[in-house]
Each structure stands twice: as structure tokens, then as C-alpha cells.
Amino acid sequence: MSLLRATSFRAALAYTGVLTLSVALVLGLLYHRLEQHLLDAQDAVIWREAAHLSRVYEQEGAQNLAAFVSIKSEANQGFVVRLSTSLGVYLAGNLADFPAPENTQIAQQGWFYASTPEAQIRARVLQLDDDLVVLLGQDMHDTQSLLATMVRLFALALLGLTIFGLAGGAFLARRNLARVAALNQDLQPVLQGQFASRLAVDARGDEWALMASHINTMLARIESLMADTKQVSDNLAHDLRAPLTRLKARLEALLEQSEDTARDQLADALEDVAAA
DSSP: EEEEHHHHHHHHHHHHHHHHHHHHHHHHHHHHHHHHHHHHHHHHHHHHHHHHHHHHHHHHHHHHHHHHHHHHHHHHHTTTEEEOOOTEEEESSSOOOOGGGGGGOOOOOOOOOOOSOOOOEEEEEEEEEEEEEEEEEEEHHHHHHHHHHOOOHHHHHHHHHHHHHHHHHHHHHHHHHHHHHHHHHHHHHHHTTTTTTOOOOOOOOHHHHHHHHHHHHHHHHHHHHHHHHHHHHHHHHHHHHHHHHHHHHHOOOOHHHHHHHHHHHHHHHHHHHHHH
16 A cells, blocks of 8 residues: 555644644744844834934034044944935945935835945934934844844754654554554455454554454454354255155155156156255
């Protein structure tokens, strides 16, 4: 019997498919939550930096703010800041040119993604006053690397789950097929008419042992019915033997006394009696 036609293997395939889909949904939700958590953490950092820059500007003025932005941009790796006029003239920061529109993708709630030669950033623009604008953002390289690593790990987990499920299904299916083959082997004498034969019953008492026990009970019942049928046939043959013998004797006597016309009919009757 083919492995793919085995019910246990097909059941294992269905169970593995449902389980893999369920795990994929859970991992997808986990990935979404992780991504959102990382973005929220980055947003919180940017808002804190924006508040800090605003206080520096209010307390020390634009010139000291530019100096502070220069120091901040050099000290904080992965942090993107650009101080400029409202017309876009560069004043300070580690982003010399404002991202081109074709390299910019608007996100939600004022955030945008921008590609630069150095990095892929997520940022927003804040207006400090009528003539001063600051761009604050984060380099997404580390975040994207972490998310990509999570995707690979999730994919490996799903692949491992699928392989494990298929291997387990194949193992169970082959084990059941071996039990079925053993059962068919034990039933061969029964198929040849040896109803006294019985199946081996496993001492573990599993469902296969229960089925073998039921088959043995059925075979015992069949054997009993066959014995009863043979006994009835023997009794009938014994009960009919004496009347048939007497009938044969009478027909033979009539055959000797009959004319030629009736002799043929009596001969046929004797043949029927002898055949019975």
C-alpha cells in the first residue's frame, strides 16, 4: 500500500498543515508587534531629542543650537539630524542634503522614509520657528537587520515544524502499515478456510489489540456456526439414508416386475436415488 494512500499519513499531513498555518499566523502577529514596538521606541527617542533641541533653542538661541546639533550628530551613531532654514539652507547636522522627493515615501502621522547614499532613514520635520526647521530621524539599518533576522528565524521554525510533522506522519503511517501487513498475514489461513486460526493479540492493549480480539471473537462464532451446519448436514444425511435404502430396494423389485415401458422410468428413478 502506498504511503500517500495511508489514512494516518494523510491525517498527519492535514494536522501539520493546520498547525503550520496557525504557527505562521502567530509568528506573523509577533513580527508585527515587534516591528511596531521598535518603531515606537524610535519615535520616543526622536520626540525626546526634539524636546531637547527646542529647549536649547529657547534658552541659548539659534547659534548655540547649531553647535549643539553638530556635536549631537557626531556623537550619536544612527541618529539623523539636519538643522536648516525654512527655505532648506543647511545650518548643521549629519545630513547635508534634504532627501529628494523621488527617494521619499510618506508614512503615517507625519513620518516619512527616505533613502540616502549612506542609509535608509525614518524621520519627520519639525518647525522650531518661522525660519528654523529641524529634521530628526533614525537609521533603519539595525532595525531592518533585526527584523530580517526574525523573518529568517520564523521561516526556519516553520520549515522545521513542517519537516518534523511530515517525518512524524511518515513514521506513524509506516508503523500502521506494518501492523496492517501483519494482520493480513495472520488472516491468510482464515481466507483459505481454516476458521480455527486466530490472530495474535498484542499485550499492550491498544486499538489494534482490541480489533484483533474482536476478529478472534468473530472467527470463533463463525467456527461454531460452521460446526453446527456440518452437524445438521450429517444428521440429515443419516436420517435420509435408511428411507433412501428402502426406496431403492422397492424400485429394484418393481424394475424386475415391470414391463419394458416402465423399466426406463424406474431405471432413471434408481439413478436419482443412487445419486442422492
